[in-house]
Amino acid sequence: MTAEQPLLKVSNLSRFYGGRIGCLDVSFDLWPGEVLAIVGESGSGKTTLLNCVSSRLQAQAGRVEYRMRDGRLRALSDMGEAERRFLMRTDWGFVHQNPADGLRMTVSAGANVGERLMAVGARHYGHIRETAVDWLQRVEINTDRVDDPPRAFSGGMRQRLQIARNLVTAPRLVFMDEPTGGLDVSVQARLLDLLRGLVSDLGLAVILVTHDLAVARLLSHRMMVMKDGRVIEAGLTDRVLDDPREPYTQLLVSSILQV
């Protein structure tokens, strides 16, 4: 094993909504290139956890630390707002279930991708456009659509554009909230295959929230199962799915429809 260190350290993270638990006392490490799936049914706290880790939502207890590009581990709570925002725009990505939440629907596809590049200081128009076109090709969007707004795109194309927009700055950590939710099965298969290829080619670390165990099996190395805001089972994805230990995990796995 290499002397690599974790990219992200989450310790005892909790978030409450009034008296109700959002997520409770969650701890895990994430390593470079590792894909971690968070599964559970609606209301189990997986999106709350994702939002707390990605600092889109304030946790009430616990700590999130991230290894910066200079190798230092920094607590996100010690960073200023501007520094945190810069991190989110450059070294992190966030793929929303609904592409409209992650895209600007009224500007062109090319501008959606170019905008993230400008956030890291790119100014040369020709270069930005060239990179944007290159990324549209990587996510299998025809380059003659570069000037069209995402509003004119199908659901699957919008999702692929959102992925391009996130990956153009070469982030090291990407958060995904049900990235294939709400898509037709054939569109979903294409997107899964694309994501799988990009994640391994780019060596991305990913935290993937999904209620779809087949998606988790295909994309993730490791899995955490959540129920009522708590992580009730965690381990190698194959192990959790082939030999679930907890009653609730057994229920989830036994509920998968066979085709």
Next chain:
Amino acid sequence: MSTPLVVSEVRKSFTMHLRGGLVLPVVDNVSFSLKAGECAVLGGPSGVGKSSILKMLYGNYAIDAGQILIEHAGGFVDLATASPRAVIDIRRATLGYVSQFLRTLPRVAAIDVVAEPLIARGEAAETARDKAAELLSRLNLPEALWRLPPATFSGGEQQRVNIARGFITDHRILLLDEPTASLDAVNRAVVVEMIEARKQAGTALLGIFHDDDVRARVADRIIDVSAFSARKDAAA
């Protein structure tokens, strides 16, 4: 001669929480070791726990007790207590597995399914694909199929993709779950030759073979799983 796999006193049961906590014992006190360059075959009637043992050794099943020691990266690692990250590293570098059924991925071509484990070990995509092509042609998979995703292939064609994927790397330990079950005689003979070549190269192999002829040709010894079966106690 080195011993890259040592299994000692392994116990496994399933607790079925949806069936009122019913406990199904599978095996108990499983102990054996595997030497470099030998092929051991798990024997015993169906349902005795042979496939379960392979799944435990690959980390798909957790175990209740015991150790599964694997020689990896210059030392021994206990797979039973290793972190998920360590298990993935062991699978990438040391421990290979040819499962009975291919888990197909949408849109990924057969040749890329085969090349993937080699690319994961840092081999250039082009070299890995060349080697994949060589294996697929040795296993007589028609070239017209190489660029297609294996989802629509016949059982025997999928199995040959699976075998090629398992044999493309030089993992020191290789687990084989009925790799010849849906193959014709010609391809069974190819697989037997491939197993023999791996033995010569010093790989430790552990397999399940229901075909008597194949088993007789590859097995250096039979490990009788009935001796470990916990199910007879459950029935008593």
